[in-house]
Amino acid sequence: MSHSPLVHALGSATHAYEQPTGGWFLNNAGWVTGSESTLVVDTLATEARTAALLAAVRAESGHDGAQLMAAITHWHGDHAHGANQIHDAGGTTVTTGHSAAMIAAGPHLFEQVFAFDGWGDVTPPKIDFVVSEPTTYDLGGVTVDLLPVPWVAHTEGDLVVHVPSDGVLFTGDLVFVGVVPLVMAGTAAGWIQALDWLPTLEHRHLVPGHGPMQGADSTAIADLREYLSWLLDVTAVDSPDFAALDAQARERWAAWSEHERHAVNLIKTHADQHGRVADVPTMAMAMLKPFGGPIKLDI
Numbered sequence: 551m552s553h554s555p556l557v558h559a560l561g562s563a564t565h566a567y568e569q570p571t572g573g574w575f576l577n578n579a580g581w582v583t584g585s586e587s588t589l590v591v592d593t594l595a596t597e598a599r600t601a602a603l604l605a606a607v608r609a610e611s612g613h614d615g616a617q618l619m620a621a622i623t624h625w626h627g628d629h630a631h632g633a634n635q636i637h638d639a640g641g642t643t644v645t646t647g648h649s650a651a652m653i654a655a656g657p658h659l660f661e662q663v664f665a666f667d668g669w670g671d672v673t674p675p676k677i678d679f680v681v682s683e684p685t686t687y688d689l690g691g692v693t694v695d696l697l698p699v700p701w702v703a704h705t706e707g708d709l710v711v712h713v714p715s716d717g718v719l720f721t722g723d724l725v726f727v728g729v730v731p732l733v734m735a736g737t738a739a740g741w742i743q744a745l746d747w748l749p750t751l752e753h754r755h756l757v758p759g760h761g762p763m764q765g766a767d768s769t770a771i772a773d774l775r776e777y778l779s780w781l782l783d784v785t786a787v788d789s790p791d792f793a794a795l796d797a798q799a800r801e802r803w804a805a806w807s808e809h810e811r812h813a814v815n816l817i818k819t820h821a822d823q824h825g826r827v828a829d830v831p832t833m834a835m836a837m838l839k840p841f842g843g844p845i846k847l848d849i
C-alpha cells in the first residue's frame with residue numbers, strides 16, 4: 551500500500567482513522583470503544599485496507615469477534631466494502647434500510663468507470679440491524695447515537711454517528727474536506743438541509759468522510775454548503791452552459807481534488823431541479839471525458 555493512514559485519539563473512547571486526502575475510494579473510518587464492545591464506524595474500499603483498519607481496532611480496543619459492530623454510514627463501496635470482515639469474525643453490522651438494500655445488491659465496483667483489480671474479497675456483508683430513527687447504543691460506559699438522515703442528502707439513507715461524551719461527530723460523506731463532493735447518488739438541496747442540521751449536534755471533533763479531521767473552528771460545512779448552493783444557483787436555468795460552469799468550478803475550487811466530479815454534479819443538480827432523472831451513463835461519460843477512459847485507481 552502506498553498510502554499510510556493516520557490514527558487520531560479523539561477523547562477517551564473514540565479514534566478516527568484518516569486516510570490521505572484526495573483520490574477515489576480513500577475514505578475515513580474510526581471506532582468507539584466501551585468496556586464491553588467497540589463500534590467501528592465505516593470500513594474501507596479493499597480487503598487489504600480494511601484488514602489494516604481492523605488490526606488497528608483490535609490492537610487498540612482489545613475487542614474482537616462478537617464484541618465488534620460495524621455502523622455503515624452509507625452504501626458507497628469505500629465505506630461499506632470491508633464490513634463482511636467484521637461479520638465473518640463474528641461481529642454484527644448496522645445501517646439504514648436503503649443502505650442495507652444497496653449493500654446487499656453489491657459489491658458496487660463500477661467497472662465501466664474504474665480500472666482496478668485490487669479489491670480482494672469485498673463480498674457484501676449480511677446486515678444484522680437496520681435503524682430508521684435515532685438509536686443509542688451502550689458500549690459499556692460510553693454511548694453512541696446513530697442518527698439516520700430522513701431525506702436524500704449525499705445518498706438516500708445517510709447515517710451520522712455521534713459520540714456526545716467525546717464531542718465527536720462522524721459525518722460519513724455528508725462532509726468532504728479538500729475533495730470535490732459527489733452528488734451523483736444524492737441531491738444538492740437535501741445535502742444542504744443535512745449540513746444545516748449537523749451543527750446542531752454538539753461536537754468538538756468532526757470526522758469527515760474524506761479529508762482531514764476538523765476541529766470546532768472548522769469551515770468545512772460552510773465551504774461545502776457554498777459549493778452546493780452554487781450548484782443549485784447555476785443550474786436553475788433551463789439550458790446552462792455546462793462546459794463553462796465546469797471550467798468555472800475547476801477554477802473557483804482549484805484547491806479541491808477530483809475535479810471530474812463537477813461535471814456530474816452539474817448534470818445531476820440540473821436534472822433534480824427540472825424534475826428529470828439524471829441518466830447515469832451520461833453522467834459517467836461526462837466524468838470520464840478528461841481521462842479518455844476508466845479512472846485508474848491507486849489504492
Ligand SMILES: [Zn+2]
Pocket residue numbers: 624626704723
Ligand atoms: Zn459516498
